[in-house]
Amino acid sequence: EIVLTQSPGTLSLSPGDRATLSCKASQSVYNSYLAWYQQKPGQAPRLVIYGASNRATGIPDRFSGSGSGTDFTLTISRLEPEDFAVYYCQQYGSSPHTFGGGTKVEIK
Amino acid sequence: QVQLVQSGAEVKKPGASVRVSCKVSGDTAISYGITWVRQGPGQGLECMGWISVYQGSTKYAQKFQGRVTMTRDTPTSMTYMELRSLTSDDTAVYYCAYGVDQLLFWGQGTPVTVSS
Numbered sequence: 001e002i003v004l005t006q007s008p009g010t011l012s013l014s015p016g017d018r019a020t021l022s023c024k025a026s027q028s029v030y031n032s033y034l035a036w037y038q039q040k041p042g043q044a045p046r047l048v049i050y051g052a053s054n055r056a057t058g059i060p061d062r063f064s065g066s067g068s069g070t071d072f073t074l075t076i077s078r079l080e081p082e083d084f085a086v087y088y089c090q091q092y093g094s095s096p097h098t099f100g101g102g103t104k105v106e107i108k
Numbered sequence: 109q110v111q112l113v114q115s116g117a118e119v120k121k122p123g124a125s126v127r128v129s130c131k132v133s134g135d136t137a138i139s140y141g142i143t144w145v146r147q148g149p150g151q152g153l154e155c156m157g158w159i160s161v162y163q164g165s166t167k168y169a170q171k172f173q174g175r176v177t178m179t180r181d182t183p184t185s186m187t188y189m190e191l192r193s194l195t196s197d198d199t200a201v202y203y204c205a206y207g208v209d210q211l212l213f214w215g216q217g218t219p220v221t222v223s224s
Binding site for chain 2: 001033035037044045046047050051056088090092095096097098099100101102
């Protein structure tokens, strides 16, 4: 089973700041089959990025994903108030599909 | 756009079973899958497995093998997840999600509480 480790656990930033979230895999993620999800309190997760770097429908271009192999990054270029949430990475290249533990992006 | 609507909250005693339903509607592909994910209180996301709605084939995470069954009823566009031999560790919100790779759309979640 591929273990995904996200860092940092919490990111304290201000609106307008740049956010950089990391997701490291214990083994190479096949074909960069890695997704990022955003989850706000009391809500279901929402797909943000798939295939490591493809934005999901309706996701603004301030969100970008990069990486391959075992190291992946989600970048939010300029934080908007609605971006403060928990973000999870997920690999779907190997069974079982697994999620990281999450990074909380909070208002500083 | 695809919508997923799940059944309501459940309270179960240890040792019991729970069945959660998920109704899918909207612009679905001919062949699609539904993944079940759960989230314990204050915890992260855990993939339980998925079902191919077209074929009915399933793939379960090792952790849940022998304790979970996912089924579907194609005419009504319903998918079901049954979890047996519940313990307090199974207290969680259970989500169905459209897709078996990236999860494009999600249900609203079904809270399941296991308590004596």
